Amino acid sequence: MKLPGRPLRCSIGESIRESKAMRVILVLLGIAALVALAGIMTGFINIDQTRTAQLPHLEGGQAPKFRADVGRIDVGTEKKTIDVPHVTVQKPADNSTAPQ
Numbered sequence: 001m002k003l004p005g006r007p008l009r010c011s012i013g014e015s016i017r018e019s020k021a022m023r024v025i026l027v028l029l030g031i032a033a034l035v036a037l038a039g040i041m042t043g044f045i046n047i048d049q050t051r052t053a054q055l056p057h058l059e060g061g062q063a064p065k066f067r068a069d070v071g072r073i074d075v076g077t078e079k080k081t082i083d084v085p086h087v088t089v090q091k092p093a094d095n096s097t098a099p100q
Contacts, residue, residue, distance in 0.1 A: 044071040 039045035051065035 039070075046070075 053064040054062040
């Protein structure tokens, strides 16, 4: 039933696109959660609570406070001399004697 003044927007194609978008979002959230969990498990990320939360009595209250220590990666360059073997290739003198 079509309501006056409002076009119908629901179609099979739209619901498929919406479900694919939702799957992509859920997969990205899952990957982010796994990366965060791996960082915490390996010690690369360390989160400590430094202040507890307090519920407000009549007014006020206190939000919890956290300190997060994350690992640091330094990337740099270094000059080194590396010996590389010298390779020479010699072509056969006549193509008719080449193995086939």
